[in-house]
Amino acid sequence: MIYKSVTLKRGKEESLQRLHPWVFSGAIAAADDTIEEGDLVTVYAHDGTLIGNGHSQIGSIAVRMLTFDDTAIDEAFFEQRLNDAYKMRLSLGLQREDNNAFRLVHGEGDFLPGLVVDVYGPTAVMQAHSPGMHFARNIIAKGLTQLPGIRNVYYKSETTLPYKAHLDPVNDYIIGGMETDEALENGLRFHVDWLKGQKTGFFVDQRENRRLLEQYSKGRKVLNMFCYTGGFSVYALRGGAELVHSVDSSAKAVRLTDDNVALNFAPEDGRHQSFAEDAFKFLDNMEKDAYDLIILDPPAFAKHKSALRNALVGYRRLNAKALEKIAPGSILFTFSCSQAVNKDQFRLAVFSAAAQTRRKVRILHQLTQPADHPINIYHPEGEYLKGLVLYVE
Ligand code: SAH
Numbered sequence: 001m002i003y004k005s006v007t008l009k010r011g012k013e014e015s016l017q018r019l020h021p022w023v024f025s026g027a028i029a030a031a032d033d034t035i036e037e038g039d040l041v042t043v044y045a046h047d048g049t050l051i052g053n054g055h056s057q058i059g060s061i062a063v064r065m066l067t068f069d070d071t072a073i074d075e076a077f078f079e080q081r082l083n084d085a086y087k088m089r090l091s092l093g094l095q096r097e098d099n100n101a102f103r104l105v106h107g108e109g110d111f112l113p114g115l116v117v118d119v120y121g122p123t124a125v126m127q128a129h130s131p132g133m134h135f136a137r138n139i140i141a142k143g144l145t146q147l148p149g150i151r152n153v154y155y156k157s158e159t160t161l162p163y164k165a166h167l168d169p170v171n172d173y174i175i176g177g178m179e180t181d182e183a184l185e186n187g188l189r190f191h192v193d194w195l196k197g198q199k200t201g202f203f204v205d206q207r208e209n210r211r212l213l214e215q216y217s218k219g220r221k222v223l224n225m226f227c228y229t230g231g232f233s234v235y236a237l238r239g240g241a242e243l244v245h246s247v248d249s250s251a252k253a254v255r256l257t258d259d260n261v262a263l264n265f266a267p268e269d270g271r272h273q274s275f276a277e278d279a280f281k282f283l284d285n286m287e288k289d290a291y292d293l294i295i296l297d298p299p300a301f302a303k304h305k306s307a308l309r310n311a312l313v314g315y316r317r318l319n320a321k322a323l324e325k326i327a328p329g330s331i332l333f334t335f336s337c338s339q340a341v342n343k344d345q346f347r348l349a350v351f352s353a354a355a356q357t358r359r360k361v362r363i364l365h366q367l368t369q370p371a372d373h374p375i376n377i378y379h380p381e382g383e384y385l386k387g388l389v390l391y392v393e
Pocket of ligand 1: 202203206225226227228229230231232247248249250253277278279280297298299
């Protein structure tokens with residue numbers, strides 16, 4: 001199948017020959033002048049060799065590659081890629097009686113750049129990050145409902161599509177409707193608000209790290225900072241924490257956390273309390289030694305490379321505040337989900353924070369994103385979640 005064509009400058013085919021899926025606008029020598037945002041294009045090397053097909057886009061990434069041959073991008077193509085993604089999740093054992101929340105499509109990590117799909121029981125929540133995926137949304141939704149157990153597809157791209165593309169996407173069900181807003185993660189129940197919540201409504205990427213936290217929670221006084229839907233809080237309670245305090249600057253997040261605690265624990269339990277407050281303020285005002293297990297899982301401090309320096313200062317300040325006041329013999333779970341900050345830079349920021357407090361700090365675990373957020377080996381940019389578990393004396 002031949003689409004509108006894009007021809008690269010000499011030598012600019014090299015990264016694509018190594019299967020990296022992005023064509024930057026500066027690499028293009030010539031392109032059909034009829035190409036519009038989201039069109040399917042065929043990319044050629046300078047000498048006319050066909051490289052593959054992809055979605056065009058206006059911006060620094062000009063084409064996101066979907067194939068590295070001449071395979072047509074049609075219904076059968078999407079069915080195949082979605083099936084492959086599903087098969088991989090099945091082998092990870094994520095669709096079980098006690099677990100039905102997982103990421104089914106992780107963009108480049110599933111060879112579908114520009115597309116994210118999270119599954120919550122019978123509902124798939126789909127986000128397009130590229131105009132091409134927006135235009136393909138109906139066949140993708142159809143392909144999703146052909147997978148076992150998925151009956152509803154909610155499309156949520158109002159905030160993920162480039163606004164300059166003027167696509168005016170509407171958040172709504174493409175197939176089905178509201179069946180249940182409850183999802184199961186490792187036997188714990190969560191309300192997921194894909195209609196109004198952040199991203200697809202829940203952060204499935206912390207599933208394994210929450211489970212690890214559970215194992216450290218027994219008898220501890222836990223502070224879950226940046227709690228959002230209270231994922232870490234609920235695991236800490238199940239793990240036998242003495243008390244759990246959840247903090248988020250958003251009153252709505254605090255309500256979601258309270259609801260999820262109530263969904264899993266009896267009203268008379270009484271170990272949990274939540275606070276709608278700014279993290280930095282809360283840490284400034286908290287008493288020394290009040291907690292012996294702290295989780296810091298802030299939003300991405302650097303959304304772009306340009307914000308890197310400020311982000312690193314932010315991570316250092318945040319971690320220093322926690323390290324100054326955490327009780328001796330404590331555990332600190334600290335994360336960064338900024339893609340622009342790499343593992344070493346994050347570790348250096350935490351190191352600087354530790355050095356500032358001069359406490360004895362050891363690294364127990366180095367955490368990352370779970371297997372349902374795979375990293376395409378040819379696209380290292382897909383690695384974004386980093387975490388450290390520290391033992392602080
Ligand atoms: N730990 C969560 C995800 C955190 S998302 C989970 O496991 O699901 C980041 C959260 O930080 C959001 O809920 C956001 O409301 C909150 N947040 C952002 N800035 C904040 C601040 N300055 N103080 C406290 N919370 C903040």
